[in-house]
Amino acid sequence: MIFNYILKNGKLLYPEKTKTASIGIKDGKITLLSSLKGRQAEEFIDAEGCYLLPGLVDAHTHPVYADDLEHIACTAAFGGVTTMIHYLTVKSGQQPLQVCKNAISRGEKTSALDFAFHAALCDAERQAVHIPELIQSGISSFKMFTAYKKLNMMTDDYALAKAMDIIAAHKGMASVHAENGMVIDYLEEKLRASHKNMCSHFLTTSPSLLDREAIFRVLSIAALFGCPLFLPHVSSAKALDALKIARSEGIKVYTETCPHYLVFTWNELQEQCALGKIRPPVKTLEDREALWNALATGIIHTVGSDHAPKTKKITDDFDASPYGAPGVETILPLLWEFGVNKKRITPNKIVELTAENPAKIFGLYPAKGRLENGADADLVLFNPQRKWTISNKNQHSNAGYTLYEGRKCTGKVEKVFSRGRLIVDNDKYLGEPGRGRFLKTHIT
Ligand SMILES: [Zn+2]
The missing domain is CATH 3.20.20.140 (Metal-dependent hydrolases)
Known part of the structure; x- marks a missing residue:
């Protein structure tokens, strides 16, 4: 099998643990990979030093x-x-x-x-x-x-x-x-x-x-x-x-x-x-x-x-x-x-x-909310070292302001995937209007 993406060497975050592993993405779903031996992908992304979050x-x-x-x-x-x-x-x-x-x-x-x-x-x-x-x-x-x-x-x-x-x-x-x-x-x-x-x-x-x-x-x-x-x-x-x-x-x-x-x-x-x-x-x-x-x-x-x-x-x-x-x-x-x-x-x-x-x-789990085999490949590559300053100039809301203008942060979102599709690549937005799905909520 050839994955669409493999994100290698990231630190995967869970409520109860952090583990170093790689994630394969294929047809919008996650496969956790403990080893990359023999694995193929259309694109490899090195997540060394970064966290991967759902x-x-x-x-x-x-x-x-x-x-x-x-x-x-x-x-x-x-x-x-x-x-x-x-x-x-x-x-x-x-x-x-x-x-x-x-x-x-x-x-x-x-x-x-x-x-x-x-x-x-x-x-x-x-x-x-x-x-x-x-x-x-x-x-x-x-x-x-x-x-x-x-x-x-x-x-x-x-x-x-x-x-x-x-x-x-x-x-x-x-x-x-x-x-x-x-x-x-x-x-x-x-x-x-x-x-x-x-x-x-x-x-x-x-x-x-x-x-x-x-x-x-x-x-x-x-x-x-x-x-x-x-x-x-x-x-x-x-x-x-x-x-x-x-x-x-x-x-x-x-x-x-x-x-x-x-x-x-x-x-x-x-x-x-x-x-x-x-x-x-x-x-x-x-x-x-x-x-x-x-x-x-x-x-x-x-x-x-x-x-x-x-x-x-x-x-x-x-x-x-x-x-x-x-x-x-x-x-x-x-x-x-x-x-x-x-x-x-x-x-x-x-x-x-x-x-x-x-x-x-809201009953969206386990498709959403956790980096697990078979879950939707909704994930965030977060660089905890990147320093930046929040400003309306780098924000994307049409509000015209942010309450956090001038706040200095260490740690930045670098890539975001939605059901396996790369939708944010640093400053670039690659989202596709209409690709989103309506999700039914269930209360248990
Ligand atoms: Zn409200």
Whole structure:
């Protein structure tokens, strides 16, 4: 047999080990090779001194702002992400199944990377009846919001209970943006009325006590119905208090944090004013350190980007600016620089958090998430010695900025394969729009 590629002498990363081996790629699948004797390939790539990681599975992307389904695949690929689980918003009055079918067909025509969807239900009480048909068509996780009443997206406890009851009965998973939005709205109004600076008082309007309250409430309702729960963007130490109780009681909950909560404190990020306006907000030094600790202890299971590239300028009015920032391209370099290089986590932990765990949680494993015989050849060649500086000039999102401008990193993605096809070769993008496949998620 002649392989399409053989990547030789790389250090292969797994959650539990690192091993030196070679990888053969043929027809989009991986074969692990302990010896190269007699092996033939159309192309040999020497990975000496580099790590080979499974392609990242980013379970938190929004392909509806500056980067659409086609373009988000490009910026993701440069960051070593090869699978995305996008949030698909179903607004009040829309037909959930139709919205999903349209998005799947758009993705199959334009995405260079494999993708799945979470359905974000803005009117869960009325839309809950459609949950079974969505699960049947391969969308098994349902986002709801305990915030954003003014944006017409909030789910009250009645609707949350109804949706979780149905989700649990049909073997899906709830994914909840858990902050106490009503209290936050009140605090914002009060601050506005007193003409205080909304940017420097961002944390006054979003005290982490409210994270804890909302997470505890959502966990409790989920536990009542036996509904598996995914909590995206955990951002504070107080949120972790609620998660520790859940763990001690054996409640089934999976959690995610995002690189911005691990890199910044609000004191630092507020210099970027509107660009750093993200919900939940980036919090304090104590919160940041508690999150790093939670990665190490397993209270947090995944790191996702929450890539929501809104086109904003640093001079924009903070209060009038939308929430969100780009991030899918910087997950891996930031975790490496601030985690591995600063000795907070191991390289093995990175593949656990960004590939194996999200693939398992959403039922994409073992095709995705691990360098194993027969798995999809989604992989990243990462050079841990390469020094570079993050800048909007070398990033590929259409957002027009990166929150990490000027951050120096040691460690860079050099090559990325998606189902056996080389799609990133240093600065070159070779992705092919429409080659990506829609992946059905399964919750076990
Ligand atoms: Zn999000």
